[in-house]
Amino acid sequence: MVGATALSLEGLVAVDADVVRLRRGDLNALSELIARYQNRLYRYLLRIVRQPAEAEDLFQQTWLRVVEKIRSFDASRNFDAWLFTLARNLAIDHLRRIHPQSLDEPLDEPLANSGHSETVADRIPSKDHTPLDHALAAERRTEISEAMAGLPMIYREVLTLRFEDEMKIEEIAQVTAVPVSTAKSRLRRSLEQLRYALEARYPGGTWQWH
């Protein structure tokens, strides 16, 4: 799937070339950049704000911001981290204005749209082969994404950056603007809270063994 995980080395080199072209005003460079990051960026924003309509709006705003600030972007820096930082700042400002309480506290009940689609589940490489396994796997994913949607925003964020975007801890620390040790402890606490939520909601023991 294009752009579902972190970019390969050749992908990164292409991004740098696109950034240089974009600074000179090349429109095609912009469309290539958007195409490269569209899935990851949308997913990240969706995990933070949890509403697809708001995530789409923020997606557009992020790219407008990129165009505005590309001149002052130091080309030697990591474009990935910069893009996600921009998106993060916009998302947090948005949350502060519209849903101020959703930033810190976990929700008691899951939201109506957790933002996942079942059609994509088939394309993910899976060790399960039987239809039953597929169904079980799909169910587990639903449970996990619902549990994740109930976590506080900073925990959702670090989980998605680590597992879905496969960012290294140092990059996560850069995007979330915290020291590496804080990022590590956030990741640990988010996993612990996630597991606690799963064991509390689905006490049947699904999560005790694979």
Place this chain on the structure above:
Amino acid sequence: MSRFTKELRVIPKAAWIVAWFANLCFTLPLFIFVASTDREVSKWPRWGQALCVCAMFLFMVALVALIGYVYGDAKRRQMRYVMWTLLAIFVPHGIGMILYFILRDPLPKPCPGCGHVEKAKFPFCPRCRTLLQPPCPKCDKPVEPTWANCAYCGQQLPEPATRATQNPSVAT
């Protein structure tokens, strides 16, 4: 082709001819009569005088070229180009030129349906009724393509027509 050379082509060819002519009329006589007769200036070294003449020559060319640019640019932006050219020439200290660059209209795009060029702000083409830039669906005011919501009435705006996929829709 850089932006600069592209803009240079806006200057009408006639302006360059006028520039040469103006140099003949002003710079050359100034040099001939002043340099030879004025006491102070003739004390200057030869290269100083030559430099001065070159500077005056270039200055005159730049002046006429700039006025020519105002003429050509105002014409392509569907502005009153005669008025603006006169302002650029006669308002002293180049303030006329400064005013022009501050107050000039944006560049109009040709209509994708019939190629007619009209002023930039109009949403419809006056010849073929093509919808050039859809106005706000609620309050009908012209909106910028970067806006997500109308700045006048707050209505959420649909996506702007992209360049590649622009389908001229005939308005009823």
Place this chain on the structure above:
Amino acid sequence: MALAMNEHDKIRELLALAAAGALTSAEEEQVAEHVRSCIACSNELEAWRPIASELRRLPTPQPSSWLVQATLARAEAKLTEQAEHDWNRRVMIVVVAFAWLLTIANWLVFHFVSGRFGSLLGPQFSHTQFGQTWISFAAFTALGWLAGGVAAVLLAIRQRGERRLA
């Protein structure tokens, strides 16, 4: 005994991160070594693995098909807007600098012509003194700006009148 308990607790804290693949190689070695001997921690680690693997395999939510198109259109508009803005700013700087040059050139010509003209009328009118030159230059510039200001105001009135009709 106390030492072993501390180490055990420390490793337990690292287990979740180990399943996430977020440990340094030194820390990973520590965990691997401890897990070989400690069954409790080994089970804990295995308990974390399904969570980590499912998190990695979460389906990627798809944005609407029009989202990328709409974003591209808006971003492109912004890009051209910015390019225009930058270009206009550069042009303004050049024009203002040139306007100053023009002022000085006008002044020189005026000074020269009036000097010559004055000397025709009488010797007392030719080349004025240094101190007065700056004042007359300032006056000359100010008069020009006044004329420019009048033109600007007239233009603004005209433009506002036009906009009210539109």
